[in-house]
Amino acid sequence: MKRFFILLIIITFGFTFANVSCNKKKESIKQISSANLDVTKVYNSAIPLDSVAIVSFYNSYPELKKYQEETFTLYGKHNFNQVWFDKKGLVEFGYSLYSKYLDIEREGLKVVFPYEKNLEGIFHEEIENTLDQQSTELMITNLYFFYADKVYNGLDSKVTTEIGWLLPRKQISYVNLLDSVMTHSKSSGEDIKIQIGQYYKLRAILEKYQKIEKGGGWKIIDLEPNFKSYKPGDSAVAIGQIRERLYITGDIQSNSKSNVYDPELVAGVSRYQLRNGFKSDNLILPKHINEMNRPISDRLKQILVNMERCRWMSPEIPNSYEYILVNIPSYNLTFIRDGKVALKSPVVVGKTMNKTVIFSGKMSYIVFSPYWYVPTSIINKEVKPGMAKNKNYLAQHNMEWNNGNVRQKPGIKNSLGLVKFIFPNSNSIYLHDTPSKSLFGNETRAYSHGCVRVGKPRDLAINILKEDKNWTPKKIDAAMNAGKESSYVLKNKIPVYIGYFTAWVNDNGEINFYDDVYDRDDRLAKLIFNEK
Template identity: 45%
Template structure:
């Protein structure tokens, strides 16, 4: 009788084996016998992974440090009807190893591999390890690893943290399930994915590699200074000149090091490149401020690049494809107007300072106002103009101002603080982009600062370019509207996006990285969040 029972079980096993296809997956027509199903489940669990909500919950109860990724992991499996992501038959798919390799190279992205359970994750790819780990655990560890990587590289810091440090540009959102689909279909997107990250990110990543190579060469010796010498000019000779020459070779502003201590024509061109890249007035004088800039430790340059790579994670990659837009980079004190993929105008700007910092945000220019009134903000009236009136009763007359509707305004004219044209975009910060009567200040050694608005050097040129496709606004009409006699408004048919950002490192189309002064000290706060971040 016992032998008969064993024979029946063996026969059932034979039938059930036929119900498993050649790929090792369970056929939907398996026998319903409970004893056979028990046997089959035992066999199949050694070859494939089945996932459900209960399994996911058990996993995150065990791996509690990964619990923050649970909701995103659930979405991944729900999108795939709870089928395995990382296994094909009995083996891990090739993309799993590729993802793990990229995570181990996170330093190239300016990030750290600081996820919990590193030893367990490493054991997935190490057949000789003594660490015991089930296939289900491997599956869910890899899914958690993917979410960790995608959040770190493609999304960046949490939006609430970003806004806490004063960044109000629209922050992009990332669909991790859609991203995973694209990566599985085209794994090369792990290396470069401009549908997820602005092209500037990858330019900065290249710069990071370059500056880390400089650091490894250990060729960043301090430039010695002579306190008795205020500045160096072409023709001067000094040991310091030779050290400056070498530093500019290291930075690739100069092609080769002649070892000369004389400030010659070759060095003059290199100094101009360095100054242009670092936001200085373009001349040949080398002062203590320039030497101090060159003496910034290489690791600080590296941190600055990493900080700005993080900022690039927050912005939409679609900005690079917009047909028309205006970008203002506050630290660079520069405005760029892009049209049809080209920079058609660059202009110096002034921005706010101290308690009147220009806000980082986006909007759209809807109107151009010629010969504008300046409606003086109440804070300026109370803190500056009323005290001035108290000292000089003719102050308003001298400054072409008048009381109007319970406020104060400055009438149109060549000395109006708005200049001869302003560009309006809706915002709650009372910030405008406008002309200024103080054009000479743009050529000063040290920048002027505004009350928060953006004063631009080439406002008239911007008006010409914006309206060049408006037949009703030829150049002569624009000039006439800017004669300062009366306020005239042009409503734009097509609003122009304007993005006011904050980047202390930026790589322009020329390919040479530019560094700018952290005038609002925002790098320091962001560095605290990035470099002191707790383990994920």
């Protein structure tokens, strides 16, 4: 029988293995979970599995029937030989799988395998296993598919489409994933990334916040009557409470218990403000304290729903040479090139009645000094009523009729500003400049009709065209200010992802919480946790 190294399994699943032999079932699961093995031998079993037993199994355990097709595919690839048992008994990978299942809350999930009692008989020596050997094999296989489905896939793609998530879902074959673990002779030396990196960062924060919750969470900060603000140098009981609150979440490194708003606390408040979508200044306002007073249960739920969103994302996204990410709740755009942040820019997104769509596309061209072709809905709701009140409405707004429609001429007052970035899509969404620069200074920036207004459009154009010899910053400036529309097709199309994450961990490991501008979190939480 061919021997295989367990290192690939560790890399693939992050599983922890115990220093026990396959037939040492009587050792506790806790011991199995906590010990580490550098190398464990996994055998390609020659123990046959009757295909008729598979059909019979699903007749007996109908709640697992959704995995029947994958089960047949798995065993077909293994010539209908068992994968969890060899001549020595249950392989250690089976114990590790069960340990991971018992610890599934670490993945932000509260789910129960439909036939959990049967698992106890398989993995605990003191409990009788009432299953025959082939049913035992199949029960473990279905535990694997159950675990992979819940942890790596999450909600069904039909459900996510219904709730407006139009970013492409990652595609992964759990049969091939398990098969690769069992058939490769050794690791290639590279991690097999099942989830996008943000998922693992959120998981680490989840563990931190769960510990805070077990420690009692944080206390409510008392707001004084008629309270307006605290400034550096002020003294109040509430300032001491704020200090304790920020110490718990790591915004300050020590708690002097002082009630004075001193420089150490000023720095901590600034850090907290930036992590929670506020502008950083020296003032503590009622809105800051109200945010601090949100119970830790709310934060835990926020982390969990964003871990779920990460399950839907392809881990291949960061492998692109360049791409653009827009996160709606943070009102921020990030342009990545060659694995590094080339540009960050504030953005304005669609208001509640004109939500920016969550989807992806490929930026293919840039339009300089663009016309703005006014959508019919805006013509009916804004332009025509304006014309009825003011006969000079079109001229005052630099607009003109064009083949029965209305368009706004190029120029600094154009609603699209001096440049727009096009990634063709059925939603008519694109990135563009805007003459309304003052809006980028607001903490809340949901004002548009659905498109994404970019706070640094010139910088974005320069970075996009940086490796194109046809363009220089001077030439870009000239095109943006020409007063005449022109387009340029990009040599390389750039993926653009417009997502929705209300909790995001930065490269420094700091959790950032953002306002749920479109009220999506609670709806998703209800789907995940079957809340009413």
